[in-house]
Amino acid sequence: MVTAVTFVWLGMVLAISFLEAPLKFRAPGITLPLGLGIGRLVFRALNAAEAVWAVIVVVAVIVGSWAGPAVPVAAGIAVGALLVQLVAVRPALTRRSDAVLAGHEGPRSSAHLVYVAIEVVKVAALIWLGVAVLISAT
Template identity: 80%
Template sequence: MTTAGAVVAALTFVWLGMVFAISFLEAPLKFRAPGVTLPIGLGIGRLVFRALNAAEVVWAVAILIALVLGSWPGVAVPITAGVAIAALAVQLVAVRPALTKRSDAVLAGHEGPRSSAHLVYVAVEVIKVAALIWLGTAVLVSAT
């Protein structure tokens, strides 16, 4: 395996692990903890997802750099990396602002109608996870 391949594989699986741990474990479980109210859970979630998204941007940029510097047989690795990075961009640019607006309203005491933005975020998260699994696998397969 080339250095670029090793970097992409490592960063991909670290990124994937972070998304699994935060999005699919921490996020739903925090609301089940005793004493965690909706405002407290939203406050924690905002901090945690801000940190996760910042780390994801770092991993995405590092993967992009490794992709540019490396040599890849076929198109599977660049395309799947592009899908994962595009999913992150959609979350950050299109979905997070709607989630922030909704959580701001809830934290200000204005429940209002429920938003579908959370479901969209989860759907894009599933796409991102699938792309990261595919990316990591494609890098490992291309190394053999």
């Protein structure tokens, strides 16, 4: 079960964060405000799904028995990365998109780059977790 949840979570992050998000702004007729509005909805849904996957992974890691620390450490990094994104970075992104949607461009924020960097860490942790669970199951 942990393997399936991990790779579904990984697939969702890769598809949305690294495929949908950058491509939406290249679509004909998509303005910055429209793209931001779509992005907010999509990432709110993604983060809600990620929270569910994270809870399932945490419960499975707690009740499971794993050979070595790889599974709990990888799970901790993935869940920790998600928590940092939700608690520390998303509020800054929301404030920035609120300002842009209200017509106040202002200085660009580095929060988006921080979110992407954490997303890369989360992807690496999810790959590590999925592989570690597969190895531990054999």
